[in-house]
Amino acid sequence: MESNEAGLPIVFVHGMRVSGTMWRPVIQAIGERHPMAAPDLPGHGERRGEPFGMPGAVATVAEAVDDLGGRALLVGLSLGGYVALATAGAHPDRVLGLVAMGCTALPRGLFGAVYRGTARLAAKHPEEANRLSAFAFRRTLPRPQADAMAAGGLSSEAMPGIVEAVRGTDPLASLSAYPGPVWLVNGERDHFRSHERRFLRACRDGRLIIRPRCGHLTSLTDTTDVARQVLDAAAVSTARTHEATPQGNVR
Template identity: 85%
Template sequence: MESNEAGLPIVFVHGTRVSATMWRPVIHAIGRRHPTAAPDLPGHGKLRGEPFSLPGAVEAVAEAVDELGGRALLVGLSLGGYVAIATAGAHPDRVLGAVAMGCTALPRGLFGAVYRGVARLAAGHPQEADRLSAFAFRRVLSRAQAHAMVAGGLSCEATPGVVKAVREMDPLASLSAYPGPVWLVNGERDHFRRNERLFLRACRDGRLVIRPGCGHLTSLTDTTALTRQVLDAAAVVTARTYGSSTPEGAR
């Protein structure tokens, strides 16, 4: 768990096979403007070896929210986005808003079959898959971000459980159940954009943001732009939640 103190609380949720450390560059850029937390999900980071489940992931995020005072803005990428959506649907009273990145695809049909096949292959050869993932991060991300992606260890063996959980969840129902503001953020070249309009229609208070030229992971490359996006969402949520006043510790 990483945290600091000030402003509106923000909980960051990591993606598949990486850990909470992936968010270190953004958390460092935010500094003391907001209290932040980044929990490890089951099967990842410090919880590597535990079976992944969506209820377990939602519980980990809810616990992080509670540690920051009981209500927070959620920010998640890929698996983290799906978990953020599920947490918002399950605990709308504890989620002040959600920035869900790279997670607007329903892994069904051919897309789902490919997704499952890659996961099985990675789990069957986890050490090789971990090395390939680390190599890919170094190729497409900045040095600092690539280091953050691997700093907490990689867990490719967890991917089949993750894929199964995501396939079985109903993100559209979770979005429909959540009344708060949602930002659906996709890279222009992200293959997880395929159902973004369906996700947007499911939101009760949603907006779709497309990041030009970015793919699924390369949205992380420009830390300054990503941090600004998170801070802009936090400002909207702060204004809606507290009006002209500021949360305790922000002054």
């Protein structure tokens, strides 16, 4: 007999300059059994114009978790992945599992410098950068996913502050502080996978998944498969929770 019990809550965290609407196709593919949320981070979507800071972004995700009952699986892509990592490190008791997509490059050195320059250029010409971003989404993704990316509006003017905030984080320390299960998911052609092995070693309970022939955003092309990976992570996280002793340790 099928259980009527609600599934594990899931909080989705969006990428840079887009909004929570980017996750609509995946949320629709998952269906209604899992309570889900995809909040807008500061400076994005309905919060466009607010300054972006990592503490505020983490607080936004933690609040979304609380709204769903206080504990949830986090799923983030790109900026959303870095924010999810920071949230798991800061609030491990609220995060039952973590799916971090396209965020296993340390945001420093030459890599960070390139993105700092790109962000500054975009912020000087935000409307043009927004139009180019929307065009890139349409060229890269199927129509439903491309539309979802732009549906909440684009915020290229926020990019310099976002890059500086991410550069100030220590994702390896966040992973080391988090005891729960972690899925590091990268497209085979994703430029954000350069330090994936270091990220994996930092996990206490980690696994690395490579999506063949996918880039940074095209990992979202197969919505059904992304939804399946999220549901698999939710099932493992649920099982770990049920195995926990009353003291909160996992047998």
